[in-house]
Amino acid sequence: MLETFQIIVQVTVIAILVSLGMAGLSLAPWVPTRKKDFERVNRCAALKKGETFIEVGCGDARVCTYIAQKNPEAKVIGIELSWVMYVLSLMQVKLSTVKNVKILHANALKFDLSDADVVYFYALHDTFNLRLKPKLLKELKKGARIVSYAFSLDDWPGKYTKDKPTKKDGAIHVYTV
Numbered sequence: 001m002l003e004t005f006q007i008i009v010q011v012t013v014i015a016i017l018v019s020l021g022m023a024g025l026s027l028a029p030w031v032p033t034r035k036k037d038f039e040r041v042n043r044c045a046a047l048k049k050g051e052t053f054i055e056v057g058c059g060d061a062r063v064c065t066y067i068a069q070k071n072p073e074a075k076v077i078g079i080e081l082s083w084v085m086y087v088l089s090l091m092q093v094k095l096s097t098v099k100n101v102k103i104l105h106a107n108a109l110k111f112d113l114s115d116a117d118v119v120y121f122y123a124l125h126d127t128f129n130l131r132l133k134p135k136l137l138k139e140l141k142k143g144a145r146i147v148s149y150a151f152s153l154d155d156w157p158g159k160y161t162k163d164k165p166t167k168k169d170g171a172i173h174v175y176t177v
């Protein structure tokens with residue numbers, strides 16, 4: 001009985017590590033957006049009624065649920081590659097009781113983003129942002145906004161603004177297609 005329990009625990013721990021490692025090592029490890037910056041992210045996204053906000057690599061969906069609460073008439077979609085973070089996201093959404101959030105388990109680099117009015121991410125510059133950039137340029141509609149926390153997308157053939165209210169604040173990069 002004890003042996004079976006130990007095996008279950010070991011398998012679970014390995015599954016969690018593999019799941020986190022797959023998303024983390026390859027593209028971007030889980031590091032959450034700072035709570036104090038949620039309002040800035042929401043302001044940068046500037047969602048209008050009926051618009052769709054897609055967070056690629058939504059982690060535990062803390063940003064998704066915040067955005068959904070602040071914009072009840074917007075549609076919020078979180079995409080997460082790690083099974084562990086995906087399950088935590090589902091729990092977070094359930095606990096928050098917001099109705100306008102959908103969490104999907106998928107690889108954001110293969111997910112069709114053409115429905116998005118705003119795409120949000122907090123990911124690594126080289127392994128994620130620069131890989132996502134051609135996809136954003138190809139799929140997003142004219143006028144769609146991209147909000148990138150901390151890391152930039154380098155040169156952008158469109159409108160670009162950087163939100164950094166004080167020296168202490170991290171940058172939030174906002175691009176328009």
Ligand SMILES: C[S@@+](CC[C@H](N)C(=O)[O-])C[C@H]1O[C@@H](n2cnc3c(N)ncnc32)[C@H](O)[C@@H]1O
Binds near residue numbers: 031059
């Ligand atoms: C730096 S964390 C940011 C989490 C969340 N966006 C936040 O700001 O709190 C990056 C997240 O992206 C996920 N991720 C990495 N590569 C991904 C991919 N190709 N598709 C979807 N999610 C991915 C990781 O599992 C991790 O949860």
